[in-house]
Amino acid sequence: MFQKILVAADGSKHSIRSAEYALEIAKKFNGKIDVVYVVDGQMAKTDVLQARDKFELEKKRKEKLKVIKDLLEESSVPYETHFLHGEAGPTIVNYANDHEFDCVVLGSRGLNNLQTFLLGSVSHKVAKRVDCPVLIVK
Amino acid sequence: MRIEQLKQEWFGNVKGDVLAGLVVALALIPEAIAFSIIAGVDPMVGLYASFCIAVVIAFVGGRPGMISAATGAMALLMVNLIADHGLQYLLAATILTGIIQIIFGVFKLARVMKFVPRSVMIGFVNALAIMIFMAQIPHFQGEGWVMYGLVALTLAIIYIMPKLTKAVPSTLIAIIAVTVLAVFGNIEVGTVGDMGTITQQLPVFLIPSIPLTLETLMIIFPYSLALAIVGLLESLLTANIVDDMTETESDKNKESRGQGIANIVSGFFGGMAGCAMIGQSVINVKSGGKGRLSALVAGVFLMFLIVVLGGLVVQIPLAALAGVMIMVSVSTFDWSSVKNLHKLPRTDAFVMISTVGVVLYTNDLSKGVLAGVLLSAIFFAAKISKVKVTDELVMKEQKRIYRVNGQLFFASVSDFPKKFIYTDSVNEVIIDLTHAHLWDDSAIGALDKVEQRFEQNNIKVHYTGVNEESKQLKEKIGGLSKAASGQ
Numbered sequence: 001m002f003q004k005i006l007v008a009a010d011g012s013k014h015s016i017r018s019a020e021y022a023l024e025i026a027k028k029f030n031g032k033i034d035v036v037y038v039v040d041g042q043m044a045k046t047d048v049l050q051a052r053d054k055f056e057l058e059k060k061r062k063e064k065l066k067v068i069k070d071l072l073e074e075s076s077v078p079y080e081t082h083f084l085h086g087e088a089g090p091t092i093v094n095y096a097n098d099h100e101f102d103c104v105v106l107g108s109r110g111l112n113n114l115q116t117f118l119l120g121s122v123s124h125k126v127a128k129r130v131d132c133p134v135l136i137v138k
Numbered sequence: 139m140r141i142e143q144l145k146q147e148w149f150g151n152v153k154g155d156v157l158a159g160l161v162v163a164l165a166l167i168p169e170a171i172a173f174s175i176i177a178g179v180d181p182m183v184g185l186y187a188s189f190c191i192a193v194v195i196a197f198v199g200g201r202p203g204m205i206s207a208a209t210g211a212m213a214l215l216m217v218n219l220i221a222d223h224g225l226q227y228l229l230a231a232t233i234l235t236g237i238i239q240i241i242f243g244v245f246k247l248a249r250v251m252k253f254v255p256r257s258v259m260i261g262f263v264n265a266l267a268i269m270i271f272m273a274q275i276p277h278f279q280g281e282g283w284v285m286y287g288l289v290a291l292t293l294a295i296i297y298i299m300p301k302l303t304k305a306v307p308s309t310l311i312a313i314i315a316v317t318v319l320a321v322f323g324n325i326e327v328g329t330v331g332d333m334g335t336i337t338q339q340l341p342v343f344l345i346p347s348i349p350l351t352l353e354t355l356m357i358i359f360p361y362s363l364a365l366a367i368v369g370l371l372e373s374l375l376t377a378n379i380v381d382d383m384t385e386t387e388s389d390k391n392k393e394s395r396g397q398g399i400a401n402i403v404s405g406f407f408g409g410m411a412g413c414a415m416i417g418q419s420v421i422n423v424k425s426g427g428k429g430r431l432s433a434l435v436a437g438v439f440l441m442f443l444i445v446v447l448g449g450l451v452v453q454i455p456l457a458a459l460a461g462v463m464i465m466v467s468v469s470t471f472d473w474s475s476v477k478n479l480h481k482l483p484r485t486d487a488f489v490m491i492s493t494v495g496v497v498l499y500t501n502d503l504s505k506g507v508l509a510g511v512l513l514s515a516i517f518f519a520a521k522i523s524k525v526k527v528t529d530e531l532v533m534k535e536q537k538r539i540y541r542v543n544g545q546l547f548f549a550s551v552s553d554f555p556k557k558f559i560y561t562d563s564v565n566e567v568i569i570d571l572t573h574a575h576l577w578d579d580s581a582i583g584a585l586d587k588v589e590q591r592f593e594q595n596n597i598k599v600h601y602t603g604v605n606e607e608s609k610q611l612k613e614k615i616g617g618l619s620k621a622a623s624g625q
Binding site for chain 2: 039042044047053054057087
C-alpha cells in the first residue's frame with residue numbers, strides 16, 4: 001500500500017521526526033523512501049553567501065540531511081535523497097504528483113496563527129494539493 | 139557560440155520569460171526611481187539606466203535569467219560625485235566604469251573575486267542593506283504622522299499582499315494604492331515630482347559634456363574603480379545565486395564583460411551605472427524566467443510604461459518609495475549571519491562586523507570591502523604563521539633532532555631562530571622539515587641564520603624531509619643569502 005514514500009526534509013527537528021515515521025511505514029510495507037530537500041530563493045541567497053564555492057555549498061546542504069541519512073542508513077530500507085529548487089510547497093506537490101508517490105510525510109513547523117498567516121503553512125498547501133495520502137507529523 | 143545554444147537561451151522558455159519579464163519590469167520601476175533619489179539625480183537617470191542595462195545585458199550577459207539594472211549599491215557610491223560635480227561627471231564615470239569592467243572580463247579577472255572572503259561578502263550585503271535604510275531617514279525629517287502612516291501602509295501591503303495573490307508584485311500594488319490614496323484623499327505629501335521631472339521620451343545618445351582633461355579623469359577614476367569593483371562583486375554573487383536556483387552554470391568572465399558593455403551604453407544614453415540585482419533576479423526566476431528574453435522584456439516594458447504613464451509616476455508619494463526601500467533593505471540584509479554570529483569563528487565575525495563598520499563610517503562600500511579583505515589577509519597570515527618546533531635528543535649519537543611543523547614565510551619566521559638551543563652540547567642537529575614548507579626568501583634566510591648560529595658553536599646542521607618545491611627554493615636563494623651574510 002505504501003511502497004513509495006516521500007519525506008520532505010529541511011534538517012529541522014520536525015523533519016527528523018517525520019523521517020522516523022516514514023521509516024516505520026516503509027518497514028511495515030517493505031517500501032522505499034525518497035528524501036526531498038527544497039531550496040527556495042531566500043535559502044539559495046543565504047547559502048551562496050555563506051559558502052565559498054559550489055563544492056562547499058553542496059557539502060553544507062548534505063550535512064543538513066546527515067541525521068536523517070544516518071537514520072535511514074542504519075535501517076535496511078532503500079532510500080534516495082534529492083535536492084530540488086523552487087518554493088517549498090509547490091515543488092513538493094509537483095514532485096510527489098509527477099513521481100506517483102503512495103504517501104507523503106512531512107513535519108508541521110508548529111507556527112502560531114499569526115506566523116501561519118504571514119509565512120503560510122507548507123504542510124497545509126501540500127496536504128490540499130497532493131494526490132496521495134499525506135501524513136503531517138506534529 | 140553555437141546557434142543551437144543561443145536559440146535555447148533566447149527562445150527556450152518564451153512564455154515563462156515574457157511573463158517573468160513583465161513582473162520584473164513592474165517591480166523595477168519603484169526601485170529605479172528610489173535609487174535615483176538616493177543618488178541625488180532625476181528619476182529618469184535611474185529609469186534610463188535600468189532600461190539600457192536590462193536590454194543590453196539580455197544580449198551580452200553571461201548569466202541568462204539574471205536581471206541587471208540601476209542598483210542601490212551603485213547609487214550609494216555615486217552620491218558624492220553627483221553632489222560635488224553634477225550629472226555629466228556621473229555619466230562619464232559610468233562609461234569609465236564599463237571600460238574597467240570590460241578589462242576585468244577580457245583578462246578573466248572574475249577569478250580574483252574568490253579572494254574576497256565570504257565574511258567580507260556578508261559584511262558587504264549587510265552594510266548595503268543598512269545604507270539603503272539610512273538613506274530613507276532624511277525623508278522622515280520634518281514630516282508628520284501622515285508620512286509614517288503612509289510608509290506603514292506601504293509596508294503592510296507589501297508583506298500581506300503576497301498571501302492573496304502573487305501574480306502582480308506586491309510593491310507595485312502598494313505604490314498604486316498609496317498613490318491613489320494620496321491623490322484622491324488630497325493628502326499633502328512630498329512626491330516623486332518634487333525630486334525631479336519625468337520625461338516621457340526614449341533615451342537619446344549623448345556624449346557627456348565634460349572637459350576631456352587629465353583633471354576630469356582624476357576626478358572620476360576613483361569613483362569608476364569603486365563602481366566597477368562593487369558592480370562586479372554584486373553581479374557575480376547574484377550570478378552564483380541564479381546558478382544555484384536554476385541548477386545551471388554560467389560564464390562569469392562573459393558576465394563581467396557584459397556588465398561593462400551595459401554600463402557604457404547606459405552612460406551614453408543618460409543612465410547611471412548599475413549591476414545585477416539579487417532581489418529582482420530571485421523574483422525573475424521565481425516567476426518562471428530563466429532565459430535571455432526575460433531581461434529584454436523587463437527593460438522594454440519598463441520603458442514603455444514610463445513613456446505611456448510617466449505623467450502618473452510624478453504623483454507617487456515619496457512615502458511609498460521609502461516603504462519599498464525599507465522592504466528592499468530588509469530583504470537584502472543577511473539575517474542568518476546575525477543569528478549565527480556566535481557560531482562563526484571569531485575572526486570571521488570580526489571581519490564581517492569590521493566591513494560593515496568601515497562602510498558605515500566612510501559611506502563607501504568599496505572601502506569596506508578593501509578593509510575586510512586586508513583584515514582577513516592579516517588574520518589568515520596570523521593563523522598560518524604559527525610554526526611549531528619540537529625537539530628530541532639522541533644521546534648516543536650526540537645529536538638533537540628538531541621537527542618543524544608549519545608554513546615558513548615572512549610573517550612566521552621572526553621568532554623562528556629563537557626556537558633552537560644554540561649552546562647545546564651536541565655535535566650535530568637534524569632539522570626535519572617533513573611537515574614544513576618554505577615559501578620565500580625570508581624562510582631561507584631564517585634557516586640560514588639558524589644554521590650559521592649552530593656553526594658558530596661548532597654544531598653541524600643537516601636537513602631532512604625537505605619537499606621538492608622547498609628544495610628548489612632553497613637551492614635558488616639559499617646560496618645567495620648566505621653569500622650576502624658574508625659566509
